[in-house]
Amino acid sequence: MADLTLQTGGLPFRKMHGLGNDFVVVDARSAPDLVNEDTARAIGHRSFGVGFDQLAVLRESDVADLDVEFWNSDGSKADACGNASRCVARIIMDETGQKAASIRTGRGTLQAVDAGEGLISVNMGQPQLEWDQIPLAHPVDDLNALPIEGAPGAAGIGNPHMVFVVNDAEAVPLSDVGPALEHHPLFPERTNVEFIHVIDRQTLRMRVWERGGMITLACGSGACASAVVAHRKGLTDRKVTIHLDGGDLEIDWRDDGVWMTGPITHVFDGVIRREFLENI
């Protein structure tokens, strides 16, 4: 039972998505800061709650336009969420009237810009390419070919990713193989799992089983990790278009970091009723 004393009629939220990777965005600057593992799991449930891939909690920041905390629908926390970061950047730009925004996440402060034509770009920073930064459980001989069947690559984008290069990403039975790979012992904090196939040096197809136990239509940090691993394997250039189930992201691994560009959608605003929150 959640011990909540809400002065309002409930908890306002925005429902947004980036290429179908969907989010509930709660603004703790103007509502009680209620989110914890239990409330995240309850709100995130597709049948008993609102449903989301990730929950983003906005807070005042002393170093960026906003501080943002991300939760998965299983109640676990994520230090990075690229598509949600792009949605939050849109909120900031709408509030400030600026064409740029800064967001402090668990992995540091990200810079975002309005790329025009409804697109938002966010710099996810340089990838983590040290075993203990991803993190892995122990050093490995080759980060581009882990000692796992299929020789996947690994990269951190503020959150862990394991990327398999396959002949046909469409043919991968994600629900069958995802859970065991998410919990592979080489990843002490679990991992997001991407399957890619190379269309050409500037184009990838990617599907994803996300940490937190779900297939999502898009995964921004996963697209960044896929672009980094594919380039490090010598398969692609530093700038690629990635075809995800929900649409396309452009990833550009520049000297100042891995930039991700794509659309965002603000679908509706709602209020989670007090009675729901008080019975979690």
Ligand SMILES: N[C@H](CCC[C@H](N)C(=O)O)C(=O)O
């Ligand atoms: N969908 C998010 C990734 C969420 C990652 C989360 N599943 C984790 O535990 O790291 C994105 O667009 O980057």
